[in-house]
Amino acid sequence: MRPCDLEKSREIVFHSLPVGQVERALSLLEGMEGLTVAVGAEANYLLVRYHVCEYTLEGLETALASQGFHLDNSLLSKLKRALAYFCESVQRSNVAANEPDIKSQQAFIKVYERHLHGDRDETPEEWRDYK
DSSP: GGGGEEEEEEEEBBBBBBBTTTHHHHHHHHTTEEEEEEEEEEEEEEEEETTTTOOOHHHHHHHHHHTTOOOOHHHHHHHHHHHHHHHHHHHHHHHHSOOOOOHHHHHHHHHHHHSSOOTTTSSOOHTTOOO
């Protein structure tokens, strides 16, 4: 996976009522580090750009909904939203799976050291140098 695949440009679509949601959301999200926000081409669209390891569309939309914003609930918006949520969730899982799990590796090393296998020399120490 190329690193640029983790950079996302998404649209957050608001319901047309109440009026002024896009401007309020823009001012709320503008100060967040690692998040680029702009007004979309249409009146109730907000464009966001972020790295999927830092933010998700689901997280952003959930936070906005908890602050009283109303998202568009048309069938097309719901389908786009569900697809984006799923894709970002899978990408985040894949990125986390590729990170080395140091604790598991250390546990494996300890088990291997204690496991009886053919790599040990059972000869007593004093007999090893006997010639």
